[in-house]
Amino acid sequence: MGNAFIAVLMGLPMTLLVTVVAFAIGAIGGIPIMLGLRLRFAPLALLFRFAVDLIRGIPPIVWLFLIYFGVQIGAVRLSAFTAAVIGLGIISSAYLAEIYRGGYSTLPKGQLEAAHALGLGRATTFLRILTPQAMRTSLPSITTYLMSLIKDSSIASTIGVMDMVFLSNQFARQNPTTSGIVPFFIAALVYLIVSIPVAVLSRRLDARMSRNA
Amino acid sequence: MDQPLLTQALDLRAGVEIAHLKKSFGDNHVLKDISMSVKPGSVTALIGPSGSGKSTLLRCVNLLETPDSGTITVGDTTIRAGGALRAAELLALRRQVGMVFQSFNLFPHFTVLRNVAFPQERILGRSKEEAEERALTLLDRVGLKDKANQHPGQCSGGQQQRIAIVRALALNPRAMLFDEPTSALDPEVGVEVLTVMRELADTGMTMIVVTHEMHFARDVSDHLVVMADGRIIEEGDPKRIMSDPRQERTRRFLSAVLDR
Numbered sequence: 380m381g382n383a384f385i386a387v388l389m390g391l392p393m394t395l396l397v398t399v400v401a402f403a404i405g406a407i408g409g410i411p412i413m414l415g416l417r418l419r420f421a422p423l424a425l426l427f428r429f430a431v432d433l434i435r436g437i438p439p440i441v442w443l444f445l446i447y448f449g450v451q452i453g454a455v456r457l458s459a460f461t462a463a464v465i466g467l468g469i470i471s472s473a474y475l476a477e478i479y480r481g482g483y484s485t486l487p488k489g490q491l492e493a494a495h496a497l498g499l500g501r502a503t504t505f506l507r508i509l510t511p512q513a514m515r516t517s518l519p520s521i522t523t524y525l526m527s528l529i530k531d532s533s534i535a536s537t538i539g540v541m542d543m544v545f546l547s548n549q550f551a552r553q554n555p556t557t558s559g560i561v562p563f564f565i566a567a568l569v570y571l572i573v574s575i576p577v578a579v580l581s582r583r584l585d586a587r588m589s590r591n592a
Numbered sequence: 593m594d595q596p597l598l599t600q601a602l603d604l605r606a607g608v609e610i611a612h613l614k615k616s617f618g619d620n621h622v623l624k625d626i627s628m629s630v631k632p633g634s635v636t637a638l639i640g641p642s643g644s645g646k647s648t649l650l651r652c653v654n655l656l657e658t659p660d661s662g663t664i665t666v667g668d669t670t671i672r673a674g675g676a677l678r679a680a681e682l683l684a685l686r687r688q689v690g691m692v693f694q695s696f697n698l699f700p701h702f703t704v705l706r707n708v709a710f711p712q713e714r715i716l717g718r719s720k721e722e723a724e725e726r727a728l729t730l731l732d733r734v735g736l737k738d739k740a741n742q743h744p745g746q747c748s749g750g751q752q753q754r755i756a757i758v759r760a761l762a763l764n765p766r767a768m769l770f771d772e773p774t775s776a777l778d779p780e781v782g783v784e785v786l787t788v789m790r791e792l793a794d795t796g797m798t799m800i801v802v803t804h805e806m807h808f809a810r811d812v813s814d815h816l817v818v819m820a821d822g823r824i825i826e827e828g829d830p831k832r833i834m835s836d837p838r839q840e841r842t843r844r845f846l847s848a849v850l851d852r
Contacts, residue, residue, distance in 0.1 A: 492656055493697035497711045497763065498687040501679075507710070511701045 383557060386550040387565045390543035393460075395573070397532040397542060400464040402525055405471020412476035417483065434473035440534050442466040447538040463535035467528065474524055482517030483509060515588050522581030526574050543569060605798045606667030606688060606766035607632040608653060613662035613673070615648055622648045623659070624822040630767075630815070633796040637809035637830065640819035641845055646802045649819070650769050653800065654689045655682055667766050687715060690760030694772040696752040698744035698759070704731070705740040708759045715763055723762075730758040734788050750781035754788055767798035774805055806849055810834050818842045 415427030434442075447462035457465070486509060494504040536545035547562035608630040615623040622645045630636045638646040651657040653664060659673035666688050671681060698707050708727035712718045718726070731737045734754040736747075744752050753773055760768060770789065774782035786808050793799055793812050803809055809816055809830055816830035818839070826833060826842045837843045 487695075487697075489693055489695050489697035490699065493691075493693065493699070495656060496654055496686060496689075496691035496693075497760070498683050498715050499711060500683070500714075503714050508699055512699075515701065 383550055383554070383562045384565050387543055387547050387562050387569065390541060390546035390566075391569060391573075393540060393545075394529070394532055394542040397460070397463055397467065397535050397540060398525075398529050401467035401471050401532065402528055404464065404468025405475045405528075406521075408468065408472030409475030409479055412472055413479040413483075416476060416480050431473045431476060434470055435477075439467065439470055439531060440537055442470060443534060443538050459535070459539040462538060463532075463540045467532060467535070471524070471528060475521065478517045478520045478524060479513065481520070482513035482515075485516055486512055518588065519581060519585050522577060522584070526577050526581075529574055529577070530570060604764060604766050605632045605796055607665075607798065608767055608800065609663075609665040610649075610653070611663045611665075613649070613652060613664070614660045615645075615652060615657060616660060622822050623652070626662070626822075626824060628817060628824065628827075630798060630800060632798055634814040635793045635799045635801065635812055636815045636817060637813035638800060638802045638817050638819060639804070639806075639809055639845070639849075640825075641848075643821075644819040645822040646819045647771055650771050650800060650802050653769055654686050654691055656691075687763065688766045689769060690763060690765035690767070691769045692753070692756050692760060692771065692773045694775050696744070696749070696756045696776075698752055698756055700744055703741050703743055704736070704747065704755055707744065707755060708762050711759065712762050726762055727758070730762055731755070734758055748781065749777045750784040753777065753785045757785070757788055757792070761792075767800070768792065770799065770801040770803070772802050772804065774803070804849060806834070806846075818845065820845070 412427060412431065416424060416431065418424040418427070437445075443463055443466040446466045447457060447459060450457055450462070490508060490512065491504065494508045499508065533542060533544040536542050536548065539545070543566045544563075547566045550562040551557075551559040608628075610626060610628040613623050613626040614621075626645075626649055628636075628649075638650065640646050648657055652659045653666070655664075655671065655677070658677070661674045663673065664671045664685070666685055669681075669685050669688060671677065671685055698704075699710075702710060705724055705727055708731065709720065709723035712723035712726060713720060716723075728737055728740060731740055734757070736751055736754055736758075739747055739751060739755070744755065747755065757768075757773075773789070774785050777785065782805070786805060789799070789801070789808070790812050801808070801813065813830050816827060816833050817824055818826040818833065818837075818841075820841050826837060826839045833842065834846060837846055
């Protein structure tokens with residue numbers, strides 16, 4: 380049991396690393412995609428919409444396989460880690476772009492009108508008036524997404540990233556005397572322990588924001 | 593509130609001229625050839641049944657709605673509708689005109705103080721200290737200095753609307769537009785807002801007010817404009833129109849709102 384615990388825990392840094400890097404790619408990559416979705420030039424906005432639906436319409440595991448086995452630069456294939464964070468990063472940027480966009484679209488029309496009526500310029504209005512409010516309204520969805528990403532990062536184990544699920548699997552195979560369920564039970568606990576603080580933090584932020592709204 | 597709201601209003605005031613303004617939303621002709629003249633320093637009340645186009649007309653003055661044709665002149669800035677508007681023209685017009693909305697539209701993520709100071713910093717290029725000092729002075733004059741560090745959500749509707757008026761005034765507008773400023777407020781709260789507007793009128797600010805407050809229209813405004821179905825059906829001295837309307841449509845509207 381103790382051995383299993385240590386074996387699984389060795390995968391925690393990798394689980395966190397995949398999650399954090401993919402989330403960072405998504406959080407930044409989501410911005411240009413969100414701007415694309417908001418374009419007034421309809422054909423281009425439609426193109427972004429199509430891209431987002433394409434990314435979200437294919438299962439993450441299929442994306443990782445496509446990137447890991449399909450992408451080759453010269454004779455060099457991507458490492459499992461690189462393929463995993465690129466794949467999960469692209470998927471995250473599509474989901475987060477949609478979340479950001481939703482944040483802007485729920486803002487009352489009066490906010491934009493008030494900024495216009497005051498004579499504030501487009502950039503100031505977008506960055507200082509609309510964005511802070513959009514971020515506030517989308518923050519609960521962003522943390523919910525982060526929580527699901529912590530868990531979905533386990534898909535990276537299927538292409539050989541040595542995260543908690545990969546090491547649980549490995550331990551189960553290499554220790555036939557211990558029941559196979561033990562390492563996965565431990566992994567389940569560790570995922571919970573990591574996810575709960577994110578959930579608590581998200582509820583706190585939410586409460587603080589609704590006080591100021 | 594002994595001091596006037598805007599001491600420099602007298603030399604800053606601008607007139608508003610609207611000529612042959614037309615606006616349609618699809619097949620719905622909201623404004624049918626409207627011409628109207630607002631003298632510098634006067635208060636014009638715009639009344640009429642809902643759907644008459646009065647709010648749309650007001651929103652055309654600072655181009656929140658783009659007219660299909662016609663001209664709008666505020667002070668010495670003239671905008672000819674129909675062609676493409678340059679962003680610079682648009683800003684030039686909007687920066688001369690302040691606007692107060694029915695739903696206040698304060699920025700909820702800013703404190704009351706920042707709501708009033710931030711636009712000054714961006715538009716007039718004032719320093720943060722200057723802008724906040726001016727904001728506090730104006731907030732004090734409407735009795736809300738103690739709300740400076742709170743967020744709009746912590747203020748009552750009447751307080752929010754007074755803050756919205758102050759936010760617009762802090763930019764030294766040459767004319768002020770009010771779009772049903774008391775319609776979202778309880779009557780006793782609306783009085784606080786009307787008092788501030790009355791004081792502003794006394795300083796000689798050019799004001800166009802879309803309103804259902806007939807007392808305000810009669811007692812404060814210099815000129816009354818009655819709209820129905822996208823047209824001005826009657827205009828003139830408020831007291832004269834209210835006591836002796838010349839149009840049957842005006843008579844019907846007035847008896848409906850005054851009997852309420």
